[in-house]
Amino acid sequence: MDTQTGRQDAAEHFDFLIIGAGISGIGAAWHLRRRFPASRFAVLDAMDGFGGTWWTHRYPGARSDSDLYTYGYGFKPWRGRSIATAEEIRRYLGEVIEENELAPHIRYGHKVTAADWSSQQRRWTLEVARKAAGDTVTITAGMLWMCSGYYDHGKGHTPQWPGMQDFKGQVVHPQHWPQDLDCTGKRVVVIGSGATAATLIPALADDAAHVTMLQRSPTFFSAEPWSHPLEAPLRALDLPEDWMHEILRRAHIAKSAEVVRMSFEQPEDLRQFLLEQARSRLPGDFDVDKHFNPRYRPWQQRVAVVPDGDLFTAIGGGKASVVTDTIECFDDTGIRLSSGEHLDADIVVTATGFNMRFFGGVPFRVDGAPVDFTQRVTYRGLMIEGVPNMVYTLGYFRASWTLRSDLVCDLVCRVIAHMRQHGLTMVEPALRASDAGMPRLPWMDATNFNAGYVMRAQHHLFRQGDRAPWTHQMEYAEERSILPAVQPDDEALRYR
Template sequence: MTLPADGETFDFLIVGAGISGIGAAHYLRERFPESRFALLDALEGFGGTWWTHRYPGARSDSDLYTYGYGFKPWRGRSIAMADEIRAYLGEVIEEDGLAPHIHYGHQVSAANWSSADRCWTLQVTRTGSGETLTLATRFLWMCSGYYDHAQGYTPPWPGLRDFQGQMVHPQHWPQDLDCSGKRVVVIGSGATAATLIPALAGQVEHITMLQRSPTFFSAQPWSHELEAPLRALDLPDEWMHEILKRAHLARSAEVVRMSFEHPQELRAYLIDQIRGHLPEGFDVDRHFNPSYRPWQQRVALVPEGDLFAAIRSGKASVVTDTIERFDATGIQLTGGQHLDADIIVTATGFNLKLFGGVPFNLDGEPVDFTRHVTYRGVMIEGVPNMAYLQGYFRSSWTLRVDLACELICRIVKHMYQQGRTVVVPTIAGEDAGMPRRPWIEPENFNAGYVMRAQERMYRQGDRHPWRHDLEYDEERAILPAVHPGESALAYR
């Protein structure tokens, strides 16, 4: 692999080699085969989330027929393990010949736009050697997701330093950690906790899920019920992928619709669904009946009800309470109970990091993204020649990668066809006075990582094309119909 040279100029630079960056690179190879591009990633391998999260049992919490790219059929079961997903991404890299274009261990520390030069200049550090270099690009594509890969979120609990056992965040799981015969407490009740607990239950003395408040869960099979009869027909992979994608989309769209139109009926359905998986007399309403509306936070997927099977076996238990303080041997709860622990896992979520934490400057002036709004969730108003990728909250991330990449490539192609070199989303006319809304309205989606980051994020307007909090069912009709010559895009 040839490393980028100091001072080198590219047509496109992609920051991030996870599901977004690899998808963006595919579309660039397909739509602009003569372009010079590179992917930069601070991590030491591809995959992003799937490189960082290596805790026991790590798996998808979306089906892979919608999480897989539209251009590459998924061939496995609906729910996949992390290694299977990375293998799939590796196939894309190999089939598209992307490996020579990906540069790992390259941390972008600044992005500076020059109107005079009509390009971005990136300050980059090679994390292994500490060497710094400057790279230029005519178009910058931010595909770093929104995880802070360097530091997971851990609340500042009282007495945290007093605990004498081992404390682990799933984002930084030690590969040599031995939980055999240990008393383990997992703090948190989201998708990570629901994955870890059944993965560890067979080896620990006991494992406890400690939650401040409940999460909605849904027990689903590893494979969609249509998979087996369809495979018996020996259909082409492309047909299988499309049929099962549509089946999963129809199911999830109905659940999302119910979450807004009939939230109490959906609540009852989700709770009744898991009630039969739990021991008789289990206090379902206390431990599995959240205070928020279904899908106001993610519904955690439990393949074949494995979390509930661990509870039935007696090797796992659920405690709903708040933490008073940590001590040498475990956790003292507000309700009076003490949880003894050898290992405490803080499955308390992640820190959100806008655009990888890279500071942006336009002609020497720092960009305060909180003063800018999004353009259709793919570009930022007032920021030239820069696109970004962000997925959905309630649907698979990659569904939006496909739609957004198609739109961004159409915008760049239109710019070229017009003989222009710069495109910048620009608010004009009656839109100039529109209300500026939060990045995400809490009434729509109020997960902890979203609420903690609201004041650091860009904003959105109250109308198209300045909104981004749409569902896939809306955007799959809206985004393909966008004309790149619309008035919100200024070319020069």
């Protein structure tokens, strides 16, 4: 070890390095271990444990917003309710790690701070800060698999309002929830109305004096059962677990596909269905159109799930309320709204979303040149034009993340197998002659999906083209047949 620089003398080398030990990284590790058992690989994660989002999100009531029969892996049956708590999901991921002996391959507290590709050496060189040792080491790899998702786990998104410094109470972001925070008997204002707010409010309502959901504009909510209606009758048949998993997985996929279809083809019918769900669970004098009828079409932003309508139950029971207004300023006792109304608060929760950060915020270089991702397009939502031997996993917005993760893992492993079969050491997506002059479009088309966290981040995200294979963010109904049909000798992939 060089004591002056804190760097090791010889770099440790792996065939594959996976960055991120969340649901994507654990899934990638399972696939690599199964398909290439003789290869050396490691999983690096900056945090102190596995789970990614499920490690970070420890606020009251934290749970899935997708059903676990599709959010769980295709290779491991889910055995619980369709909607699961964060603790249940972490337990499931822990079982995958234990059952497949992945723990020796995972290194926690390892934060990648730089990634450099050398075409001459055919390898990535990573600078990695080790939390426990307090030093920096160099690790090299033949292929890099980015599974860090798109959350900035270090800092949630919190707007700055006038007067926040004058507030005498406590301001908390759900992503950084203090484990000793006691809301019992407190007046709580939750700013925001997305999936996190919809989770928090029912969890806090029983003990808090009152919980107010303060939203600038409405969100669509869907009241879904904790368990699929088919689950109880199927369990009565004493079916094998893998049968149960597959049947319920298909049932959830079919339902999700129908909702997505309606969001494009019959958006007003879907709107009325969601509004009627709310009306049937709320008092007759509640203004559903004001508080739960967004300007955008359903699924142009996420439809937040409320298990068994628990959010509506809290509101109907008087333990929670909804205010649709904008913030003028904070003062020492709460929040003053543009309408003149004042919300008294002891605790303010800023459930105002997160910041997007792809590839863990790692600076990349290829043959000494910094990579400006905003000038490059994606290849099928899993590789980047001109960046060799680097793949990444991103899931769906309208379907479970892991449905796409499984598809990406299959295609990546087929590409690796192709390289090994033909003695190839380098692969990168490259534009074809027919792609000359192709426009470089934003990462996301706002008419397709325009959530605030996406729109805020567009300027520093990579791009997409106007044709295959340079597009992404398709629906599962399309990609479940498209990605398995992609051949590793695709003309847009250049091998050496």
